[in-house]
Amino acid sequence: MTNSEATTVQDERGFWKDTGKTGITSWIFSTDHKRIGFLYFYTVFSFFLVAVILGILMRIELMAPGRTIMGPQTYNALFTVHGVIMIFLFILPGFQGVFGNLLMPIQIGARDVAFPRLNLLSWWIYITGAATIITSLFTGSGPPDTGWTFYVPFSARTGTNVTLAVFGVFLIGMSAILTGLNFVTTIHRLRAEGMTWGRIPLFVWSVYATAWVQVLATPILGITLLLIIAERVLGAGLFDPGRGGDPLMYQHLFWIYSHPAVYIMILPAMGVISEIIPVFSRKPIFGYGMIAMSSLAIAAAGSLVWGHHMFTSGMSDLAVLVFSFLTFVVAIPSAIKVFNWVSTLYKGSISLEAPMLFALGFILLFSIGGLTGLILGSAATDIHVHDTQFVVGHFHYVIFGGSGFAFFGAMHYWFPKFFGRRYREKLALAAWILLFIGFNVMYFSMMVLGVEGMPRRYYDYLPEFHALNLTSTFGSWILFAGMVIMLVNLFHGLLRGEPVERNPWGGATLEWSIPTPPPTDNFVEEPVVTHGPYDFKGSGIP
Amino acid sequence: MNQQLLTTTQAVDPVFIWIFGISAFLLLGITAVTVWFLIRYRRSRSPEPTSQVSGSVWLEILWVALPTFLVLGMFYYGWAGYLALRNVPKGALQVTATARMWSWSFTYANGKTSSKLYVPVGRPVEVNIVSEDVLHGFYIPAFRIKRDAVPGMKNHAWFVASNAGSYDLFCSSYCGVGHSAMITTVEAVPEAAFIAWLTEQNPAGAKRGQEVLKSQGCLGCHTLDGTKAVGPTFKGIWGHEVTVVTNGTERTITVDEPYVRRSLEQPNADIVKGYPAVMPAFKLSPDEVAAIIIALKGTAE
Numbered sequence: 049m050t051n052s053e054a055t056t057v058q059d060e061r062g063f064w065k066d067t068g069k070t071g072i073t074s075w076i077f078s079t080d081h082k083r084i085g086f087l088y089f090y091t092v093f094s095f096f097l098v099a100v101i102l103g104i105l106m107r108i109e110l111m112a113p114g115r116t117i118m119g120p121q122t123y124n125a126l127f128t129v130h131g132v133i134m135i136f137l138f139i140l141p142g143f144q145g146v147f148g149n150l151l152m153p154i155q156i157g158a159r160d161v162a163f164p165r166l167n168l169l170s171w172w173i174y175i176t177g178a179a180t181i182i183t184s185l186f187t188g189s190g191p192p193d194t195g196w197t198f199y200v201p202f203s204a205r206t207g208t209n210v211t212l213a214v215f216g217v218f219l220i221g222m223s224a225i226l227t228g229l230n231f232v233t234t235i236h237r238l239r240a241e242g243m244t245w246g247r248i249p250l251f252v253w254s255v256y257a258t259a260w261v262q263v264l265a266t267p268i269l270g271i272t273l274l275l276i277i278a279e280r281v282l283g284a285g286l287f288d289p290g291r292g293g294d295p296l297m298y299q300h301l302f303w304i305y306s307h308p309a310v311y312i313m314i315l316p317a318m319g320v321i322s323e324i325i326p327v328f329s330r331k332p333i334f335g336y337g338m339i340a341m342s343s344l345a346i347a348a349a350g351s352l353v354w355g356h357h358m359f360t361s362g363m364s365d366l367a368v369l370v371f372s373f374l375t376f377v378v379a380i381p382s383a384i385k386v387f388n389w390v391s392t393l394y395k396g397s398i399s400l401e402a403p404m405l406f407a408l409g410f411i412l413l414f415s416i417g418g419l420t421g422l423i424l425g426s427a428a429t430d431i432h433v434h435d436t437q438f439v440v441g442h443f444h445y446v447i448f449g450g451s452g453f454a455f456f457g458a459m460h461y462w463f464p465k466f467f468g469r470r471y472r473e474k475l476a477l478a479a480w481i482l483l484f485i486g487f488n489v490m491y492f493s494m495m496v497l498g499v500e501g502m503p504r505r506y507y508d509y510l511p512e513f514h515a516l517n518l519t520s521t522f523g524s525w526i527l528f529a530g531m532v533i534m535l536v537n538l539f540h541g542l543l544r545g546e547p548v549e550r551n552p553w554g555g556a557t558l559e560w561s562i563p564t565p566p567p568t569d570n571f572v573e574e575p576v577v578t579h580g581p582y583d584f585k586g587s588g589i590p
Numbered sequence: 591m592n593q594q595l596l597t598t599t600q601a602v603d604p605v606f607i608w609i610f611g612i613s614a615f616l617l618l619g620i621t622a623v624t625v626w627f628l629i630r631y632r633r634s635r636s637p638e639p640t641s642q643v644s645g646s647v648w649l650e651i652l653w654v655a656l657p658t659f660l661v662l663g664m665f666y667y668g669w670a671g672y673l674a675l676r677n678v679p680k681g682a683l684q685v686t687a688t689a690r691m692w693s694w695s696f697t698y699a700n701g702k703t704s705s706k707l708y709v710p711v712g713r714p715v716e717v718n719i720v721s722e723d724v725l726h727g728f729y730i731p732a733f734r735i736k737r738d739a740v741p742g743m744k745n746h747a748w749f750v751a752s753n754a755g756s757y758d759l760f761c762s763s764y765c766g767v768g769h770s771a772m773i774t775t776v777e778a779v780p781e782a783a784f785i786a787w788l789t790e791q792n793p794a795g796a797k798r799g800q801e802v803l804k805s806q807g808c809l810g811c812h813t814l815d816g817t818k819a820v821g822p823t824f825k826g827i828w829g830h831e832v833t834v835v836t837n838g839t840e841r842t843i844t845v846d847e848p849y850v851r852r853s854l855e856q857p858n859a860d861i862v863k864g865y866p867a868v869m870p871a872f873k874l875s876p877d878e879v880a881a882i883i884i885a886l887k888g889t890a891e
């Protein structure tokens with residue numbers, strides 16, 4: 049390490065030590081983007097762990113046909129709550145809330161986001177929404193049993209506590225809109241001197257594209273959710289054919305938001321991967337402009353493909369034609385990114401440390417998710433696999449194998465920066481191997497089950513589906529073991545890990561140029577940017 | 591069997607194999623190149639990067655052109671297959687599939703109803719799909735067809751069974767607690783056997799009652815053999831005393847004709863203690879109700 053005055057964990061604790069303030073209020077009322085980032089991290093990640101347990105319980109139930117550990121109503125509540133938590137409480141707010149907050153301001157050379165108090169308000173609205181959803185599970189006549197999609201007419205008729213849960217999701221949407229506004233403004237207004245658009249790290253580009261999706265698409269979700277509440281509480285009849293309403297209209301409204309939402313989950317993940325790969329290959333990213341532009345292309349074109357969730361619904365054949373075509377068009381920018389990532393490795397100097405392992409895992413699993421998406425985008429084949437276990441396998445490959453692995457990768461990549469300590473590489477490798485194997489055993493089996501015809505949201509199944517379901521459940525245990533090892537390793541690193549200096553991986557983006565852990569104001573002196581984010585030579589890194 | 595006729599399976603499977611083949615090829619290609627780079631350029635062998643290139647116009651044009659070309663081909667092929675699923679061959683047998691929580695019933699042109707979908711081998715069948723309550727999905731994996739049953743809408747799908755046999759029919763669209771139990775079969779039988787079955791009258795008396803219980807889907811939640819399911823069993827129910835909850839208060843009643851009629855019309859007025867209030871209301875013809883009552887009387891010891 050050439051940086052001689054590198055600060056280590058012993059002598060300084062950076063923003064953890066804040067200016068004299070201590071206790072819980074110095075966190076939950078802090079406007080420091082790093083503290084808010086950690087507030088998000090601890091809440092979002094706890095919800096993730098709860099939903100993982102629910103997933104494991106579902107897999108145990110599906111181990112054998114018939115009743116194994118629970119009844120059908122419980123199973124239906126489990127997949128609903130698992131889906132709602134994973135989507136609305138973990139992955140949607142997760143990337144922007146945690147890594148967007150922790151890193152985006154530092155990477156553009158700012159001291160904080162544009163509206164720090166609004167940022168804190170976003171977290172408070174998020175946590176209020178989350179508390180509302182959790183309340184809905186334990187009050188009224190039982191947890192919601194509609195699936196995370198809340199399809200009418202079932203969601204308008206069921207006796208379970210849907211109204212409250214939907215209101216919670218509505219609040220979380222509000223929080224996302226505010227975060228999006230805040231981040232767009234920050235990236236436009238607060239870049240340091242010399243931080244031109246062509247020098248913005250790709251992670252920031254993806255945060256930027258995502259923020260636009262949050263601002264533009266989330267209001268539609270808000271309206272849709274309010275309409276469900278109107279339907280249930282006021283008996284509005286908007287979606288009730290008996291009174292001239294239309295159930296398909298709900299599906300359109302829901303997916304107009306929820307398909308772009310998939311990009312809120314995946315774009316920042318792609319940004320993380322675009323940071324990790326160049327650093328661990330010691331080479332500039334291949335095709336910077338293409339990667340940045342393809343993020344924007346995905347964000348824009350992705351808002352026009354929602355109908356691919358409705359090929360069997362009875363919508364017109366013309367609509368099927370158009371949506372199938374547009375769906376194939378959005379596949380192109382994702383493919384471009386994959387090619388660019390792989391090309392970055394060429395003639396590099398590659399080290400396979402934990403963040404890189406997760407990035408490579410991402411590329412493979414996301415590719416499988418994307419390629420199986422082609423089968424769903426093609427009208428003929430979608431008819432067969434729609435609403436089957438194939439879809440469940442496919443979207444777990446995209447959001448868990450893709451976004452989830454990128455989330456783990458980001459945790460391992462920026463862990464030393466924020467905690468000033470290291471985890472054990474060997475244990476991280478062991479955890480990664482188990483996660484990777486368990487993941488594929490579990491979800492590949494589910495995709496095969498779908499091709500064989502087993503529908504999704506099935507509490508029970510015919511005996512012919514037994515062997516693969518059992519295999520899938522074994523896979524979930526391997527995956528779970530990997531997750532436990534990963535968490536133990538990180539936790540141990542946090543307490544006892546070896547201290548690190550400011551730039552353990554040799555990164556060229558701004559966060560690696562400041563002390564570890566970052567001070568409250570991020571930069572000791574105003575940064576002036578003179579080189580690109582992946583210019584490892586220009587930044588003086590060996 | 592009509593040799594010219596393309597089956598729905600033949601419309602879908604080649605598209606599947608084609609897309610799957612290209613995908614597998616791409617995936618293997620990407621993985622092989624990645625692994626090769628990881629080995630060839632690992633830090634121990636290549637301690638310094640030997641290139642700092644950050645782009646190449648030609649390669650990037652290739653990146654765009656290659657996937658564009660492939661996906662447009664997939665799109666076209668998929669669309670052609672979809673059209674084959676939508677265009678019903680002339681002269682198809684007409685059947686109406688009615689979905690309700692949580693059972694299927696099939697109605698034929700002559701008014702015959704059945705809880706299984708009987709079809710003649712080799713003759714195309716057009717299924718008109720309707721729902722009486724929430725969304726359901728009409729799905730026959732063996733024939734690769736699926737279409738949602740949407741209240742207020744009439745959807746259709748068609749298929750032809752080339753071989754005699756029994757094929758699974760699932761509900762694919764989530765519809766509540768009985769979703770995974772909402773399954774039945776397609777029974778493909780030779781034409782002559784089909785005609786014989788179709789023209790056979792629906793049976794009379796207790797047998798007819800059992801038919802109604804089955805075709806209306808009662809047996810999706812109630813059993814005849816004494817096992818507890820979503821709802822109470824019908825075994826020995828007639829004349830039996832049960833505790834019900836009416837408007838929140840418990841009372842004991844005897845299962846008789848008025849009680850059975852009320853349970854069909856306003857199922858949630860009296861809930862048998864310990865069961866969820868999930869039964870939908872049924873609008874049955876008077877003779878169907880009469881048949882059910884005869885059948886239930888027959889269950890008393």
Ligand code: HEM
Nearest residue numbers: 100103104106127131134139195196447448504505506524
């Ligand atoms: C150990 C981890 C996980 C396990 C064991 C697991 C397992 C499952 C299972 C068994 C289902 C239900 C399949 C069905 O009956 O249709 C399911 C559904 C779902 N999962 Fe996961 N999952 C895991 C992680 C995740 C993650 C990380 C996400 C997203 C970030 C996620 C999002 C969903 C969603 C959205 C559904 C659909 C719920 C619905 O049908 O409404 N899961 N998962």
Ligand SMILES: [Cu+2]
Nearest residue numbers: 307354356357
């Ligand atoms: Cu979509």
Ligand SMILES: [Cu+2]
Nearest residue numbers: 761763765769
């Ligand atoms: Cu169903």
